[in-house]
Amino acid sequence: MTADVALQSISQSFGTFRALDNIDLSFGAGEFVVLLGPSGCGKSTLLFILGGFLSPSRGTVKIGGRDMDGVAPRNRPTTTMFQDYALFPHMTLRDNVGFGLRMKGMGRAARNAKADDMLDLVGLCDKAGRKPHELSGGQRQRVALARALAVDPDVLLLDEPLGALDLKLRRQMQDELKTIQRKVGTTFVHVTHDQEEAMAIADRIVVMNHGKVEDFGVPEDIYLRPKTLFTANFMGDINRIPAELVSAQARVVHGVRPENVGLKGDIALGPARLESAAFFGTYHRCHFRSADDRSTPYVAHLALGDLPAVDAIVPLFASHVVALRETA
Amino acid sequence: MRALGYIYLVAIFAFIFLPVIVLVLFSFQAGRLPVPPFDGPSLKWYAEVLNDRGLMEALRNSLFVALVSSSIALMLGFLAAQGLARVRLPGSVVMRGLLIAPMTVSYLIIALGLLSLFNGLGFRPSLWATGIGHVVINLPLCFAILFAAMGDHQKNAERAARDLGASELQVVALVTAPMLKPALLAAFFLSITFSWDEFIIAFLLTRFDVTLPVEIWSMLRSGLSPATNAIGSLVFLVSIVILIILELTVFRKSKS
Numbered sequence: 001m002t003a004d005v006a007l008q009s010i011s012q013s014f015g016t017f018r019a020l021d022n023i024d025l026s027f028g029a030g031e032f033v034v035l036l037g038p039s040g041c042g043k044s045t046l047l048f049i050l051g052g053f054l055s056p057s058r059g060t061v062k063i064g065g066r067d068m069d070g071v072a073p074r075n076r077p078t079t080t081m082f083q084d085y086a087l088f089p090h091m092t093l094r095d096n097v098g099f100g101l102r103m104k105g106m107g108r109a110a111r112n113a114k115a116d117d118m119l120d121l122v123g124l125c126d127k128a129g130r131k132p133h134e135l136s137g138g139q140r141q142r143v144a145l146a147r148a149l150a151v152d153p154d155v156l157l158l159d160e161p162l163g164a165l166d167l168k169l170r171r172q173m174q175d176e177l178k179t180i181q182r183k184v185g186t187t188f189v190h191v192t193h194d195q196e197e198a199m200a201i202a203d204r205i206v207v208m209n210h211g212k213v214e215d216f217g218v219p220e221d222i223y224l225r226p227k228t229l230f231t232a233n234f235m236g237d238i239n240r241i242p243a244e245l246v247s248a249q250a251r252v253v254h255g256v257r258p259e260n261v262g263l264k265g266d267i268a269l270g271p272a273r274l275e276s277a278a279f280f281g282t283y284h285r286c287h288f289r290s291a292d293d294r295s296t297p298y299v300a301h302l303a304l305g306d307l308p309a310v311d312a313i314v315p316l317f318a319s320h321v322v323a324l325r326e327t328a
Numbered sequence: 329m330r331a332l333g334y335i336y337l338v339a340i341f342a343f344i345f346l347p348v349i350v351l352v353l354f355s356f357q358a359g360r361l362p363v364p365p366f367d368g369p370s371l372k373w374y375a376e377v378l379n380d381r382g383l384m385e386a387l388r389n390s391l392f393v394a395l396v397s398s399s400i401a402l403m404l405g406f407l408a409a410q411g412l413a414r415v416r417l418p419g420s421v422v423m424r425g426l427l428i429a430p431m432t433v434s435y436l437i438i439a440l441g442l443l444s445l446f447n448g449l450g451f452r453p454s455l456w457a458t459g460i461g462h463v464v465i466n467l468p469l470c471f472a473i474l475f476a477a478m479g480d481h482q483k484n485a486e487r488a489a490r491d492l493g494a495s496e497l498q499v500v501a502l503v504t505a506p507m508l509k510p511a512l513l514a515a516f517f518l519s520i521t522f523s524w525d526e527f528i529i530a531f532l533l534t535r536f537d538v539t540l541p542v543e544i545w546s547m548l549r550s551g552l553s554p555a556t557n558a559i560g561s562l563v564f565l566v567s568i569v570i571l572i573i574l575e576l577t578v579f580r581k582s583k584s
Contacts, residue, residue, distance in 0.1 A: 051491065074493045084481070086488035090506040099502075103493035151492060 002029045002185050003064030003077060003154035005050070010059035012045055012211075019045045021211040023059070027204070029154075032181050032188045034198040037208035038234070043191045044159060046208075050189060051080045051157050064154055074103075077154035081161050085144040087132040093119060093143050094128040100151035118146040121180060138169045145177070149184060158190040162197065174200045195235050199223065207231045229253055229324045239298050241321060245269065251326055256318040258285070261300035265317030272298060272316045274308050288316060348564060355557035362554045373558040383559060386543035390524055393455055393539055397462035398519035404463070405470025405515065410504065413478040414486075424475070431468040438464055439529040446533070453535045461529035466519040473518070477511035517574045521567060 005027040012020040020042045027033045035043040048054045050061060052073040061068040063077055073080075079100070088096050094115045101111035119125045122142035132140055141161060148156055158177075162170045178201045181188050192198055198205050199219040207215040207222060207230070215222055215231040226232040238255040245267060246254045261269070272288035279285075283301040290296040291313050298316060308314050354362035358370035377383055408427055412420055430438065442461050443453075451457060482504065489503045490496075505512065527541040534542060540563065547556050 053487065053491075073487075073491045074495070078491075080488070080491050082484055082488060084484055086484040088485055088489070088503055088507070090509070099489065099494075100492035103489075103498065147488075147492070 001077070001152050001154050002187050004029045005155060005187060005189070006060075006062040006065075007046070007050075008060040008062070010046070010049060010056045010061070012042070012049065012054065013057050019211050020049075020056070023211075023213060025206060025213065025216065027187060027189065029064075029187055030185045032178065032201060032203045033190065033206060034202035034204075035189065035191045035206045035208060036193065036195060036198040036234070037214075038193055041208040042211040043193075043206075043208050047080075047157050047159055047189060047191050050155070051078050052076045053080075078157055079148040079151055079153040080157040080159060081144050081148045083159045083161065083163060085132075085140045085161075087140060087143055087147070089132055092129050092131060093124065093135075096132065096143055097147045097150050099147065104151065114150060115146075118150045119143075121149070121183070122146045122176075137165055138173060141165065141173065142176075145180065149180075149186065153186060155187045155189060158188060160191050160193070162192070162194075170197070171200070177201055199235075207234060209234075224257075224320065225322055227325060229255070229326055232322070232324050237299050238324075239300075239318070240296075241267070241269065241318060242294055242296055246321060252323045253326065254321050255324050256321045258299045258301040259283070260320045261288075261298055261316060261318050262302060263306060263314060263317065265319035267318045267321055269296075269298065269316040269318055271313050273313050274310055277302075277307055277310065290316075351557050352561045352564070355554055355561045357554040357557070360553070362552055362557045373554040374562075377555050377558045377562070380555075383540075383543055383547075386538055386540045387562075389455055389537055390540040393459045393462060393530075394520045394523040397459040397523050398466060398516055400459075401463045401466035401470050401519050402512065402516050405467050406474050406508075406512070408467075408471050409474040409478060410500070413475060414483065427471050428468045430464055431472070435465060435526065435528045439532040442529070443532050453533045455534060455537050455539070457533040458530045458539060461533050462519075462523040462526060465526070465529070466522055469522070470515040470519060473515040474508060474511050477508055482507055513577055514574065517570055521570055524563075524566065524570075 005025075007023050007025045010020055010023040011018070023046065035046060037043045045054065049056050050063075052068065052071060055069075068076060088099065091099070094112055097118050098106075098111040098115035101114055106114070116125055116128055119128050122145055124139060124142055124146070127135070127139070132143065135143065141164075144161070161177075162173050165173060174197055177188075177190075190201065199222075202219055204216065204218055205222045206213055207226075209230050214234075215227045222231060223235050226235060229238075232238040232255050237258045239258065239261060241254040241256060243254070269290065271291040273291055275287045275289055277284050277286040280301075283303060284307045286300045286302055286307070288298040288300060290298070300316070353366060355373060356366075356369035356371070358367045358372070412424055412427075417423070439461060442457070442464070446453065446457055485503055485507060486499050489499045494502065525541065526539075527545065530539040531542050531545065538546075540559075544556060544559055544563075547553070547559075
């Protein structure tokens with residue numbers, strides 16, 4: 001099952017601290033949305049409001065068009081996959097996954113069959129009789145996913161589920177999450193602070209900072225055409241271009257990604273001295289400084305074979321320059 | 329040096345266990361006095377003790393008081409711990425302190441306080457009064473053990489259960505209690521042993537029906553006899569059995 005989600009002017013305060021400030025968002029049914037931002041930006045708070053663990057100070061949450069005000073977590077069409085998995089240590093994997101169905105009053109045979117199907121979906125059907133402490137971190141994570149999906153939620157909420165895994169396993173789990181989401185069609189709302197993870201799995205990314213939405217869109221737009229300086233910086237390196245070189249507007253800065261700075265391009269940045277360079281396998285990461293009196297620093301990713309000698313002065317160009325607002 | 333170590337080891341165990349060994353040994357005495365020389369073995373004092381209606385009555389009373397007071401102390405301690413661990417209240421720290429405070433008060437003072445309180449209320453000394461006294465001494469123990477065993481890990485599992493549709497009652501029955509099982513068993517069996525051994529509260533708060541320690545005390549007033557050794561050995565045996573149950577059920581599991 002699946003449903004769309006609408007958040008209307010959600011605000012949340014903890015004492016004098018404003019964790020969320022007037023958030024308006026809507027997600028389509030079956031969408032994989034990632035809430036991305038640094039720690040303390042309010043992304044987890046927003047997820048907890050969706051799950052019903054917190055009620056917002058102001059605003060409305062609608063899931064499938066239904067107002068969720070005053071609806072407890074157990075009665076919401078959402079389930080949450082928690083950061084520490086929160087598996088029940090005294091139950092077998094089958095009983096863990098079948099727990100939600102048991103709460104719905106499903107008989108033992110039926111729920112065991114469903115639990116085994118879900119464990120099969122995450123590739124753990126041969127371990128149904130084991131207890132959680134016998135599993136590795138990645139396996140526990142899969143059990144938590146199976147348990148949350150077993151009750152056929154309309155919306156699955158994932159609170160930094162991959163945070164505890166090592167990098168390689170993390171990349172592998174990202175692919176699996178995406179595949180499983182395609183298969184079940186449930187709306188996924190996933191919280192992370194890892195921008196690579198966000199780009200790898202999201203249909204759309206919500207970038208958050210200081211309780212506000214900085215940007216919302218498909219990964220390509222967020223990376224290539226960020227709306228704000230914060231988003232541009234958070235998604236990767238960005239070079240600021242002096243206003244004189246481009247048509248200047250008030251309260252706007254122009255930026256360019258390192259891979260769009262090179263020895264040819266649309267906008268001339270003027271001569272620059274190569275200060276240092278490092279080899280990154282598929283490109284050279286170079287630190288330039290402009291040879292004029294502004295001595296603006298630039299980071300450029302130059303293709304293999306394009307590397308000038310250190311201290312050489314070469315003309316630099318930029319393409320795909322984006323205009324960025326200072327704030328949201 | 330090594331020999332000295334062994335001598336020390338033997339000496340310390342002798343110091344701890346010699347009184348118990350002497351007690352058990354002379355419970356098998358054939359003569360009328362539990363003093364050397366040993367002239368047994370004989371089971372006649374065990375036969376006498378087991379046929380003594382007063383003693384057996386007291387033993388049943390002790391078991392009854394221990395089971396009922398420990399169950400109540402466990403339940404109240406669990407509810408208090410669950411409440412204070414889950415909900416942030418003004419004065420939580422003070423409440424926690426007040427709950428644990430009776431552990432630091434001597435049993436004699438608690439007994440005297442209860443005695444004068446019950447007198448004022450017109451509540452006669454009885455097994456029930458003793459049971460209440462034992463709840464007073466065991467509740468702080470149960471609370472402290474259970475509160476220490478509750479962590480974030482547990483809190484998160486409870487939240488997950490609620491998210492999956494469990495009611496509060498189901499959360500406690502299917503998640504909280506099973507996860508706390510080792511701590512619950514430890515608290516329960518410790519409470520039983522403390523209640524089972526307790527003398528001063530039982531002495532002051534019982535009158536006609538008495539618990540075993542009070543009965544043994546009144547036997548001792550008429551002088552030493554191998555019969556007191558025999559009942560003492562039986563009490564010791566019960567404590568050992570509880571300890572073994574505890575070791576097998578609680579501590580072994582909590583290791584894995």
